[in-house]
Amino acid sequence: MKKLLLFVSAAFLLLAAACGQGEGSDSSEEKVIKVGAVPDGFPHTFQEDGELVGFNVDIFNAIFDDIGYEVEWVLTEWDGVLANLQSGKVDTAINFAATPERGEAYDFTDPYYSSKAVVATSSKDPKIESLDDLAGKELVSILGTNFENVLKENYPEEDYELVIYESTDVAYTDINTGKVDGFIYGREQLMAQISQRDIPLEIVDEPFGNQPVALPFQKTEENQELIAEINQSIEKLKEDGTFSEISLKWFDVDFLAEEQ
The missing domain is CATH 3.40.190.10 (Periplasmic binding protein-like II)
Structure with missing residues (x-):
C-alpha cells in the first residue's frame, strides 16, 4: 500500500512539474x-x-x-x-x-530606405551660399554620425574646418548665433526640424551622398x-x-x- 501511495505521489509530482514547464515555456519563448x-x-x-x-x-x-x-x-x-x-x-x-x-x-x-546628407546654415544670417562656397567655413558634425565622411567623399577639394559636437541642440544654437557657419547632417532629420519645429536653418543647395540605412x-x-x-x-x-x-x-x- 505504501509503495502504491509513493508511486501515485511521484506520478503527481512529475505531472505537476511537466505542467509547470509548459506554463513557463510560453514566457521563455517570447521573442x-x-x-x-x-x-x-x-x-x-x-x-x-x-x-x-x-x-x-x-x-x-x-x-x-x-x-x-x-x-x-x-x-x-x-x-x-x-x-x-x-x-x-x-x-x-x-x-x-x-x-x-x-x-x-x-x-x-x-x-x-536611403538617407542623404545636406549642409545647412542660418536662415537669419546665411554664411554659406552654395556647396562650392565651403572653403574657410567652420562646419559642425555630430559625434558618431557618418555625414562628415559623406561630405568629404562628395567635396574632397573643399578646404573647410570640421567641429564635432555631441548635441544637435547646441549645433542649432551656435549656427544661429554665428559661432559656426554651417551644419552637415541628415536631410530627413533637418527637413522635419525646419518644417515641423521651426528651427531657423535653411538647407544649402541639393542633398548629396546616397547612404543605405539598414x-x-x-x-x-x-x-x-x-x-x-x-x-x-x-x-x-x-x-x-x-x-x-x-x-x-x-x-x-x-x-x-x-x-x-
Whole structure:
C-alpha cells in the first residue's frame, strides 16, 4: 500500500512539474529584440507624452511585429547607442548607415530606405551660399554620425574646418548665433526640424551622398537567420505600401519612391 501511495505521489509530482514547464515555456519563448535609440532624435525617435514615437519607431515596430518579436527600446545618447551595439547590450540600432567600414564589424539587413546628407546654415544670417562656397567655413558634425565622411567623399577639394559636437541642440544654437557657419547632417532629420519645429536653418543647395540605412547585427550564425527573416519582412512591407505610408506620415515625402 505504501509503495502504491509513493508511486501515485511521484506520478503527481512529475505531472505537476511537466505542467509547470509548459506554463513557463510560453514566457521563455517570447521573442524580444533590444534596439538602441536616442530619446531626442526627432523625427526618428523621440519621446511624446511619455511614449517613444517617430519614423524609426514605426518602421521597427512594423518589421518586428510582422516576424513576431517584441521591441525593447534602450535609450541613450548616440555614442551610447554605438557602445551598446558593440558590447552586445543591444541587438541592433536605429538609423544606421550601412557603410563598407561598418560592414567590417557588423552584418546588415537589406536597407529600408536611403538617407542623404545636406549642409545647412542660418536662415537669419546665411554664411554659406552654395556647396562650392565651403572653403574657410567652420562646419559642425555630430559625434558618431557618418555625414562628415559623406561630405568629404562628395567635396574632397573643399578646404573647410570640421567641429564635432555631441548635441544637435547646441549645433542649432551656435549656427544661429554665428559661432559656426554651417551644419552637415541628415536631410530627413533637418527637413522635419525646419518644417515641423521651426528651427531657423535653411538647407544649402541639393542633398548629396546616397547612404543605405539598414539594421546592424553582430556577426553570428544566429543573427544571419534573423537577418534573413527581417529581409523578407522589409520586402513585404515595401511591396504592401507600409513603408511608404510611414515615410509620408513623418516627412510628407515617400523616400521609397525615390529609389524606384
